[in-house]
Amino acid sequence: MSNDVQNTEPSPQPGKRSRLRRWLLRIALLFLFVWSALGLLVLAVADEVVRTGCSAAGRPDAYRPDSVRYISSEQFAYCAGVNGMILRDRPAANFYLGRFFAESLIFAETGFAAGSIQIAGTAEVTQLPFFIAACDYTLIGEEFFAAGAYLSQDEMLLSTLKAADWTKVLLVTLLLTGSLLMSLGYPEFREWFVVR
Numbered sequence: 606m607s608n609d610v611q612n613t614e615p616s617p618q619p620g621k622r623s624r625l626r627r628w629l630l631r632i633a634l635l636f637l638f639v640w641s642a643l644g645l646l647v648l649a650v651a652d653e654v655v656r657t658g659c660s661a662a663g664r665p666d667a668y669r670p671d672s673v674r675y676i677s678s679e680q681f682a683y684c685a686g687v688n689g690m691i692l693r694d695r696p697a698a699n700f701y702l703g704r705f706f707a708e709s710l711i712f713a714e715t716g717f718a719a720g721s722i723q724i725a726g727t728a729e730v731t732q733l734p735f736f737i738a739a740c741d742y743t744l745i746g747e748e749f750f751a752a753g754a755y756l757s758q759d760e761m762l763l764s765t766l767k768a769a770d771w772t773k774v775l776l777v778t779l780l781l782t783g784s785l786l787m788s789l790g791y792p793e794f795r796e797w798f799v800v801r
Contacts, residue, residue, distance in 0.1 A: 648675045684708040688715040701725040701740070702749070705732045713739035726752065 652673045659668040676686035688711060691699065699716040701709070701723065709725075709732040716723045717739045725736035726744030736743045744752055747769075754762035786794040 644678050645675060648673060680706065680708060684711050687712060691715050691719050691721070695719050696721050698722045698724070701727070701736065702744075703727065705729055705736075710735035710739065716740075 652670075655673055656668050659665050674690075677683045691712075692715065696716075696719070699712070699721045701712055701716075702725070705712075705727050706729070709727070709729075713723060713725065713735055723740040724742045724744075725740040726749035727733065727736065728746055728749055730746070733743065733745055737745075751766055754766050783794050783798075
């Protein structure tokens with residue numbers, strides 16, 4: 606058996622996938638950073654992300670156990686808890702990123718009333734109008750996913766975005782070509798897409 610001790614310190618050059626997380630946590634370490642969790646499983650994951658992010662940013666002493674808080678697993682109880690935190694603490698900035706339902710307008714209005722700079726991003730089309738009306742900056746639909754790829758500069762994420770964009774260009778080109786050919790009286794193009 607070997608008596609080697611395993612190195613538990615973070616690698617000086619962590620992988621590209623963690624670049625976005627490190628970037629956000631370096632910014633967050635400059636300010637008071639609070640992450641509210643909706644579920645207990647999310648709480649454990651969020652706590653570990655913040656702890657490793659502090660270590661990866663070279664500031665393990667900046668980790669505070671109370672920076673990740675469990676509020677509630679019920680939608681409006683969670684909403685009320687977060688709103689209370691916003692009104693009490695008066696944060697300089699709020700980031701609303703992810704999937705939102707009825708609580709989006711309540712969050713955004715509370716942050717607006719507190720005078721916070723607000724950045725929101727969601728792919729939920731039904732919640733976008735609320736974020737656009739009450740937030741300073743809103744990532745709309747695919748911008749939300751593109752922002753992560755842009756900030757991390759991860760080649761896998763960037764290539765996935767490029768492939769999706771080229772697929773859309775191809776589909777729109779086929780749609781326009783088919784419409785033009787059908788309008789000109791060439792129904793043969795339609796036969797390429799018949800499912801039998």
